Amino acid sequence: MSKVTKELCRLFKISHLRTSVYHPQTDGLVERFNKTLKNMLKKVVDKDGRNWDFLLPYLMFAIREVPQASTGYSPFDLVYGRHPRGLLDIAKETWEGQTTPFKTVIEHVSMMQDRIAAVMPLVREHMEQAQEAQRRVYNRGAKMRSFNPGDKVLVLVPTAESKFLAKWQGPYEIAEKKSEVNYKVLQPGRRKTEQIYRPTPEVPIADTLSVAQRNEVKEFLRGNTDFFSEMPGLTTVVHHDIVVEPGVRINVKPYRIPEARREAVSAEIRKMLALGIIEESHSDWSSPIVLVPKPDGSIRFCNDFRKLNAVSRFDAYPMPRVDELIDQLGTARYITTLDLTKGYWQIPLTNRAREKTAFSTPDGSFQYTRMPFGLHGASASFQRLIDRLLKAHRRYAAAYLDDVVIHSPDWQTHLV
Incomplete structure (x- = not known):
């Protein structure tokens, strides 16, 4: 100054x-x-x-x-x-x-x-x-979150393409708790390997609730912080499989990646490797990657599985009807919605399905260990998982893919 x-x-x-x-x-x-x-x-x-x-x-x-x-x-x-x-x-x-x-x-x-x-x-x-x-x-929508040294977190930092655009990167390790809201985070590979950040608030609460009801919700959330995480979990209830006719192989030439986007692709690969979403591959299958721009200007890492979808068996598991879900919510006075963290990535692939999801990048060849987006049977596998999880709770819970709704006629029942 x-x-x-x-x-x-x-x-x-x-x-x-x-x-x-x-x-x-x-x-x-x-x-x-x-x-x-x-x-x-x-x-x-x-x-x-x-x-x-x-x-x-x-x-x-x-x-x-x-x-x-x-x-x-x-x-x-x-x-x-x-x-x-x-x-x-x-x-x-x-x-x-x-x-x-x-x-x-x-x-x-x-x-x-x-x-x-x-x-x-x-x-x-x-x-x-x-x-x-x-x-x-x-x-009203703030929530106090606490971390300990050694915890893994995602950090919102500028992208390699522009300082005006930011995306979640990591996971990185908490090195030190500086105060109630500031943490020193280790970021290997960056110019500054240590940086101080503060957690961001989440879990919005409706303004229509009374002060006492909002306080009850906050107390409930504080007692169940383990359920709210940016890291995708891993289920053992279902596995996703890709079934094709014997002798079929799909190997599509990779699309060209602009030089300005290569660092973003490498960062996404490193993040997925750290999360265990992908692994190195020696498969003779290959589907190209596609970089889809997001509304905020950053990119979404996707795969073009159209050729693979054309030869894989279709899963006819029924999807829920939206009108029936609306009828189910008709008498509810209180509704809570849950959006799962990267729901597809929480379903593991079978061993024979992994090699079929292989893709090539400038950093090498990789294959998914978790169910990726873009497979035509992915939505059916995910809905099958959700239906099994909510089978015993159908009286007060419903879901369409990863959007889960909990509904109740009165406040005490809803909070329990």
Whole structure:
């Protein structure tokens, strides 16, 4: 920070805060203001949108003369101790023939100090009320999570393609707990092998519940944290098999991977190897990989199994009807939805099915040990697993693939 800015902060008694790396929640006001400013620019720019930078001073003045919801005063009022003279004020003075009284510099500074000193207690009171309201709203969906040194975690970090895009990477090991919310994480292979992060909140709770009900839900979640994990588990209830006619082999030439995407592919391979999703392969089967762009600009690692699907036996296991699921929920007053973590990856492949899922990358050949996405029998195998798990709970639970719904007519029954 420059000496001028430091001196300015000292004179105005401004506390300079540093935020956590890749944690925009601590810059919430700035992020929200940027969105507001962009929306205002969209309203006033010309059709070609090239003159937006010339309009910034006018928009900033318009924002600074409007009272802020948290403080109750405009930023201009708090900095200069007087109301700004905008275009409407000048027009009003002209119509009414008002004249601005002359004041010396000493008089002006003294008056400004008195006005600022008078409004600051009110500003603090308004800020405390606004911050308390914001805290209550934010904490509705927040959940305290705790880790111990040695635990494996996923970290949201920028991608290799752009610092403006981020994706979950890992798993990495917790090296040290710095505080209740900050952890030092070991990241081998990165420029900084150690970095401090804080956990992100999850498990949203509906605002329609009462305060007592939300507290009961939070207490229940705190007592069952082992069920909430970013790491996919592994079931022993079912296995997915791929059945083909004897003598059939599928070996499709790999698609070209752009140079800019190769590091992302390598990172995905390393992550799946660490999770045990894939293993090195010497199979004579091969299906190409496909990089599908996500809405946030990152990529999704997929496989093109169309040739394999064309020769494999179809699984006719029935899928649930959506209209029947809706009828089942018709009398429910309370509903909880569960989204399984990478549900397909929790089903192991049979030994003979593994070699059929092989694929080639610039880092070598690999094959899946867990059921991948893209196989036409995958949804049937997954639904078979879910139906077996929920068979004894059909009276109050239903599922469509990895979306599980628990429904109850009253609160006490639902919480139990």
